[in-house]
Amino acid sequence: MKVLLTSHGSTGDIYPVIRLGRALVEAGHAVRFATVSLFRQEIEAAGIEFVYLPPDWDQSGFAEAMRDLTKAKNPLDLIRIIYSESLPFLDEILDTLQREIAEADVFVTSYVFANLCTLARQAQVPCAVTTFAHNVVPSQSYPPEGLPRLLAAPACVRRRWNRMLWKLTDRVLCWQINRVVGETMGRHGMGQAESFALEPADLALVTVSPKLCQPKHLWSERFQFTGYLRWQSPEDPELSASLDAFCQGERVPILTFGSVTFDEARKVMTRFMRNWPAGKKIIIQSGWAGLTIERPNPEMLRMGRVSHDQLFQYASMVIHHGGAGTTASVLHAGIPNIIIPHIGDQWFFASEVKRLGVGLEVKRKRWPEDLPKAVRTVEKSKKMQRRAQAVAATLAEEQGPLAAVRALESLVR
Structure with missing residues (x-):
């Protein structure tokens, strides 16, 4: 099986994907990881083939971007900042991923950039996302993080309320993504983002403990709790x-x-x-x-x-x-x-x-x-x-x- 992985962000966004890639290599699969050059050494040390994606920043560049993220007023604003940061490099990122996906049997991206799965669907390649935080996992048992819960209402009313809020959140997030990068996505034939929270990919790997964190009711079977993916630097x-x-x-x-x-x-x-x-x-x-x-x-x-x-x-x-x-x-x-x-x-x-x-x-x-x-x-x-x-x-x-x-x-x- 030929696997293409991609993720962007800080160490916390990259290291779990390295651990996934290493596990795939140990299982006998061919793995390529497309990301920024800052993490190339760790990726290749894990026996994974590195594929370059921009930006070619050093740690100080990413640290500056992280400072911008701390100024986000809410999750919607956070998504706006993340996608705005990627916009100057997005054409090259999409070109590279389109080329790499054509040679892959499965494509795995981070939940934040679930819209990249559109590239896999165009190539008829199965796609998956990874998420390291289970508050993004939809369920009729609870509303999206930060939205009101109808604790005093009957169970049937709460379920309807939660479903409505998840659908609304999905639409609003897609609107924000399309507003920032929709034009660039259109140039690559991707169309508009249609689902971010509810149907991010064919499979969503929720990489936290199923025993401690999995809710009783999930939105669909595409969300699977696997347990943690932890990668460590060598001990000194x-x-x-x-x-x-x-x-x-x-x-x-x-x-x-x-x-x-x-x-x-x-x-x-x-x-x-x-x-x-x-x-x-x-x-x-x-x-x-x-x-x-x-x-x-x-x-x-x-x-x-x-x-x-x-x-x-x-x-x-x-x-x-x-x-x-x-x-x-x-x-x-x-x-x-x-x-x-x-x-x-x-x-x-x-x-x-x-x-x-x-x-x-x-x-x-x-x-x-x-x-x-x-x-x-x-x-x-x-x-x-x-x-x-x-x-x-x-x-x-x-x-x-x-x-x-x-x-x-x-x-x-």
Whole structure:
């Protein structure tokens, strides 16, 4: 089976697709991954053939784009910004994908760019999307994220209400996409986007835990919960030595915002250092935002790029932005979360962490001042720690990559 994968975005958008590609390679399939050159090394190290797509930005270029995304006022505005960012490169992207799809047996794209499946349909190639956040999965059991629930109404009324809101949301999202890129899509014979949320592709791989996250009622059988797809950078023995020397056998809080960037990061970190308890250790991962330690402090260790699995072995808890990949890593590590959402589905993951009983949320506006109290709360909660370990035990039994490969093989058959 010849598989063409594509995804755009930050590390959290690319690494799960690398894991899917690696699983497909291990199953004996030929895999090509079309994306930006920033991730070429990781893709080829996984045994996957790389196909170049623009833009040819370095990490600073993507960090700037991420700062723009944090300014989105709502999900519709977020879609507008994402598609507007792609517009200068879209003709070349579509030309490349049309050429590559013609040689593929199945095409897999990210949920955000589900309209690319039109290219596969033109070539009569089965298509699938991947989504790392299950709040986009439609169901008559609940409305789209952020829209009102009729909790007091009879079940039949709630189902009608939810169906109506999902259909309306689908139309509005398609309208926004067509408004931004409809002309470019038309030049490639793709027509207008007709369904984004309800029928994004022949198959939608929902790459989160089916045991912990799947609703009782799905919109259709095209949505399949596989389990997490996690890809890790290689572990560094020198970093382990540095972490061992700093922690001295003690588990400490870890602060990481991953690929999230935001304005005035230096001033935010100055506030953080002013409020962090004296004498209390913490590890800070600099990430794309370039988090800094303003002055030497023996209780603070700053790290650069490092595997989540390697770093989180030293964590008593992880303070993070609520990205899909980071949240998955913390859940697998069996430690509590403190989530400070910045963008998009990160508020949803904060609510999921609270639902699972494995963490809490701190508001972004005053997090440097409010974080010490939240850390004390987590440290005192034996229940939260036990629940985190139970969730990790559940996830250890799931095999997301294998389930995703089988779903794609079934689609092609």
